[in-house]
Amino acid sequence: GENVEQHPSTLSVQEGDSAVIKCTYSDSASNYFPWYKQELGKRPQLIIDIRSNVGEKKDQRIAVTLNKTAKHFSLHITETQPEDSAVYFCAASIRVRDNRLAFGKGNQVVVIP
Amino acid sequence: NAGVTQTPKFRILKIGQSMTLQCAQDMNHNYMYWYRQDPGMGLKLIYYSVGAGITDKGEVPNGYNVSRSTTEDFPLRLELAAPSQTSVYFCASSTGTQAGEQYFGPGTRLTVT
Numbered sequence: 001g002e003n004v005e006q007h008p009s010t011l012s013v014q015e016g017d018s019a020v021i022k023c024t025y026s027d028s029a030s031n032y033f034p035w036y037k038q039e040l041g042k043r044p045q046l047i048i049d050i051r052s053n054v055g056e057k058k059d060q061r062i063a064v065t066l067n068k069t070a071k072h073f074s075l076h077i078t079e080t081q082p083e084d085s086a087v088y089f090c091a092a093s094i095r096v097r098d099n100r101l102a103f104g105k106g107n108q109v110v111v112i113p
Numbered sequence: 114n115a116g117v118t119q120t121p122k123f124r125i126l127k128i129g130q131s132m133t134l135q136c137a138q139d140m141n142h143n144y145m146y147w148y149r150q151d152p153g154m155g156l157k158l159i160y161y162s163v164g165a166g167i168t169d170k171g172e173v174p175n176g177y178n179v180s181r182s183t184t185e186d187f188p189l190r191l192e193l194a195a196p197s198q199t200s201v202y203f204c205a206s207s208t209g210t211q212a213g214e215q216y217f218g219p220g221t222r223l224t225v226t
Contacts, residue, residue: 031212032212043220044203045217049213089155099211099213101158105155
């Protein structure tokens with residue numbers, strides 16, 4: 001089955017700096033890659049996603065890049081702010097027919113004011 | 114729209130007791146999912162459903178059961194609760210027309226002692 005790994009597990013950045021989180025996946029058939037943000041005690045919420053026919057997608061300070069050959073995708077957060085502190089989960093589609101996702105273990109991002 | 118709702122928010126069970134975690138969505142989504150989240154372990158799929166009357170096992174189904182009699186509701190049943198079932202449980206739904214966003218409920222924090 002699909003295996004999704006995230007690196008690093010914890011990332012501390014100074015406010016205003018950029019943060020990059022990388023995920024690798026194992027199944028070359030995966031074609032959908034979302035990123036979820038989870039604040040402490042809250043539910044995961046989608047912040048950005050990318051499909052396999054696109055190499056990069058941006059939404060204000062957030063961007064995701066996908067390298068299908070290497071089977072990895074990354075989340076980029078620029079000009080980090082304290083409210084960006086959260087756990088970020090990447091995921092990869094397992095099977096389109098039932099929209100199942102395989103999630104990584106999550107990255108704790110801490111933005112230091 | 115209320116989105117995805119879950120009850121209860123918190124519950125403490127004694128070993129061997131049973132309970133049902135409720136999940137409902139008002140977005141007319143066909144696809145629904147149950148996950149458990151353990152600290153540092155990401156989201157693990159317990160059961161999922163692609164429509165009323167259809168359910169299937171996910172990654173960690175042992176000790177749980179589900180039913181899907183309506184499009185809106187997807188309850189998760191714990192029989193003979195064990196300490197290993199202490200976790201945060203999230204219900205999610207999606208349209209399922211293609212691999213896409215899963216919308217999460219607020220979660221149920223369950224402790225088995």
